[in-house]
Amino acid sequence: MSSQLGLVDVVQALRAELARASELATDQAVQFPVGQITLEFQVGVTRSAEATGGIKFWVLELGASAGVAKESVQTVTIVLEPPVDAHGMPIKVSALNSEKPA
Numbered sequence: 001m002s003s004q005l006g007l008v009d010v011v012q013a014l015r016a017e018l019a020r021a022s023e024l025a026t027d028q029a030v031q032f033p034v035g036q037i038t039l040e041f042q043v044g045v046t047r048s049a050e051a052t053g054g055i056k057f058w059v060l061e062l063g064a065s066a067g068v069a070k071e072s073v074q075t076v077t078i079v080l081e082p083p084v085d086a087h088g089m090p091i092k093v094s095a096l097n098s099e100k101p102a
Helices: 007-025
Strands: 037-047 055-059 073-080
Touching: 007 037, 007 055, 007 073
Parallel strands: none
Antiparallel strands: 037 055, 037 073
16 A cells, blocks of 8 residues: 555544634634544554554555455544644534535
8 A cells, every 4th residue: 555544644634624614613603513523444553573663553545445454454433522722612613614525
């Protein structure tokens, strides 16, 4: 697999999307507080033979699990508490943006 997407990348992308949605919600008449977020992934697990390598989790692309040995595929569920801003205040997002993510 040439391009592996790590769990860190996925969570960072989610954080960026929530930040953008919150920014767009500023001064909007309709806002929604964001509640608990549950993410579920099928991930591949690889162990490096190098002394400092350790174990790496990477998110599988849709349909990619067929090429990965069953022993190395795990389902991971991550539950995130409601997100807060830098001041610990709950964030709100607006549903006024009709653009769908790529």
